[in-house]
Amino acid sequence: MADISVRKIRFTFEEPLDFDVSDEMLGSIIPMLGLSMTMPHLEPYLIRTMRVAIPQITDPQLAEDARRFSQQEGHHYRNHAKLNEQICASFEPATADELRAIEQAMEDDYQRFTKQKPLRFNVAYAEGFEAMTCSSALAMAEAGNFDEGAELPGGEIWAWHMAEEIEHRTVAFGVFDHLVGSYLYRIAWGTWAQWHYLSYIRRFSLCMAKGLGRKLTAPSTPMNRAMLRRYLRTWSPRYDPAKIEMPAGVDALLARYSAMAEHS
Ligand SMILES: [Fe+2]
Ligand SMILES: [Fe+2]
Structure with a gap:
């Protein structure tokens, strides 16, 4: 059983985005903003996938975890949509367009996947995305980001x-394992999903870099290397996100955001 709390928080984005930074810093900032741009499309797709999956889940605890996962993702993308308004407003109209x-284009892809792809594909996509994101989140937490x-x-x-991605790391894996369970299918379609998703991060990033008249460099930092190491472990047949040790500080962050959340 995962211990997942749903925290309704609405952030405000008043601090202007600062692009007047070194190439190395820009190479870190731009892909994060690219990631933010994907969220109002990717996360509703994950929620639609869980909505189809939940009635087929025979383990009540896993079904409850999937509901909470969806609620967390719902709060995530609503905040990112706000940040994205600020991102678009930071560029010239042509770049914003x-x-x-x-x-x-991304929204069209995900609507098509929901309508036309089998559930096993959609849960493999969800797990491919979650495994990759959790690897990055863990490396960022460890590096003090x-x-x-x-x-x-x-x-x-x-x-x-x-x-919260770290908190709900077991859910997509658990749903995939419960409904599909094939290691080869997870690796084949999970990896395809990561390629598909990252191609959009790249498109957003190149568009922003072009809008700024800057070149995009990919810095090789200890944190990026740690992300890659963690990501490669997800390819193991023995990979199980429930066994991942939490970096120091993650529990304190979750407690902080529990205290900040609106309680209904
Ligand atoms: Fe999320
Ligand atoms: Fe997630």
Whole structure:
């Protein structure tokens, strides 16, 4: 059983985005903003997938975890949609239009997947995305990226979102395992999903870099190497997100956001 709390938080984005930074810093910031741009399309797709999966789940605890997973994702993408308004407003109208066109292409893909792809494909996509994101979130937490004073574009949305990604890391894997269970299918379609998803991050990132008249560099930092190491472990037939040890500080972050959340 995963211990998942649903925290309704609405962040505000008043601090202007600062692109007047080194190439190395820009190479870290831009893909994060690209990731934010994908969220209002990717996360509703994950929620639609869980909506179809839940009636087929015979384990009541896993079904409840899937409901909470969906509620968490719902709060994530609503906040990212706000940040994305600020991102688009930070660029010239032509670049903002291009960003919106990429969003539309991504939305069209995900609507098509929901309508036309079998559930096993959609849960493999969900797990491929979650395994990759959780690897990145864990490496970022370990590197101190969510510590107080860490400056990320958009502020605390990242610490909250990534801490909850770590919190619900077992759910998509559990749903895939319960409904499909094939290692080869997970690797084949999960990897395809990661390629598909990352191709959109790349499109958003290149569009933003072009809009800024800057070149996009991919910095090789210890944190990026740790992300890759963690990601490669997800390919193991013995991979089980329930066995991942929590980096220090994640529990404190979750407690912080529980205290900040609106309680209904
Ligand atoms: Fe999320
Ligand atoms: Fe997630």
